[in-house]
Amino acid sequence: MRPLSAIPLAVLAAGAAGVGYAAGYEVRSFRLRRVEVPVLPAGARPLRVLHISDLHLTPGQRKKQDWLRRLDSLDPDLVVSTGDHLAHQRAVPVVLDALGPLLDRPGVYVFGSNDYYAPMLKNPARYLWRNSDAPLSAEPLPWSDLRDGFNAAGWLDLTNTRGRLKVDDREIEFAGVDDPHLGRDRYDQVAGVLDAAADLNVGVLHAPYRRVLDRMAQDGFPLILAGHTHGGQLCVPFYGPLVTNCDLDRKRAKGLSRYSSPFADDHEPSWLHVSAGCGTSPYAPVRFACPPEATLLTLVEAG
Numbered sequence: 001m002r003p004l005s006a007i008p009l010a011v012l013a014a015g016a017a018g019v020g021y022a023a024g025y026e027v028r029s030f031r032l033r034r035v036e037v038p039v040l041p042a043g044a045r046p047l048r049v050l051h052i053s054d055l056h057l058t059p060g061q062r063k064k065q066d067w068l069r070r071l072d073s074l075d076p077d078l079v080v081s082t083g084d085h086l087a088h089q090r091a092v093p094v095v096l097d098a099l100g101p102l103l104d105r106p107g108v109y110v111f112g113s114n115d116y117y118a119p120m121l122k123n124p125a126r127y128l129w130r131n132s133d134a135p136l137s138a139e140p141l142p143w144s145d146l147r148d149g150f151n152a153a154g155w156l157d158l159t160n161t162r163g164r165l166k167v168d169d170r171e172i173e174f175a176g177v178d179d180p181h182l183g184r185d186r187y188d189q190v191a192g193v194l195d196a197a198a199d200l201n202v203g204v205l206h207a208p209y210r211r212v213l214d215r216m217a218q219d220g221f222p223l224i225l226a227g228h229t230h231g232g233q234l235c236v237p238f239y240g241p242l243v244t245n246c247d248l249d250r251k252r253a254k255g256l257s258r259y260s261s262p263f264a265d266d267h268e269p270s271w272l273h274v275s276a277g278c279g280t281s282p283y284a285p286v287r288f289a290c291p292p293e294a295t296l297l298t299l300v301e302a303g
């Protein structure tokens with residue numbers, strides 16, 4: 001009888017250790033990933049792009065705030081934030097303070113569902129078998145205050161908008177959409193021929209739903225940046241993420257990949273970078289085999 005009772009005890013102990021590691025250590029084990037993207041014209045000098053996403057900040061998360069503040073030492077030429085900055089009614093000044101040094105640099109942003117609505121208590125296991133519902137009944141967050149703070153710093157709001165920024169003496173054209181996870185994307189408002197006079201054209205969105213990626217790739221954006229997936233958040237070692245929380249395939253849950261439009265076109269496949277983000281919902285503060293991250297993308301000449 002002793003071996004039979006020992007097995008469930010061992011399983012329980014291993015499970016408790018895994019939860020303790022995921023909630024007590026990995027969720028605060030912030031990492032920087034460095035990725036090289038061969039996307040610039042021949043002869044162009046490298047461009048350093050800091051991609052941050054899914055901060056889900058609350059006022060009490062001091063370690064995350066300190067880590068975000070230190071990212072400025074990477075000396076990026078451009079900052080791209082792909083949404084889900086907030087997780088608390090009083091988080092706007094916290095986000096602006098944590099990003100303070102980075103706000104002095106050229107930057108662009110979009111919002112995600114968690115900028116618009118406060119997090120809700122849900123069964124975290126739902127994340128593993130279905131896409132989370134849009135929290136339409138949740139309490140609104142002060143996203144417009146965050147927008148005003150970003151805009152006052154000179155960051156470019158890409159909510160269903162195209163725009164240009166001068167970065168390191170180069171002209172970059174951007175097109176962004178509002179969060180596809182909430183069905184707020186209006187790609188028709190930004191669709192069309194790219195600005196050939198720009199040195200680079202970049203598509204930006206929060207949740208990487210294929211209906212938007214397909215059209216950005218069809219229009220020929222050589223680089224597309226997204227967040228939302230949390231890299232799967234709970235991953236299986238040697239297997240990877242189980243879900244992406246959208247209709248993107250799980251092998252692209254984080255990192256760099258090529259993305260081809262299913263429509264007929266003459267363009268090269270886009271480079272798609274999906275950030276695993278650096279936060280979680282306060283009601284599911286666990287990460288496993290998928291540490292919180294920011295990414296320094298070094299853009300270099302193609303080929």
Ligand SMILES: [Fe+2]
Pocket residue numbers: 054056084112114228230277
């Ligand atoms: Fe998120």
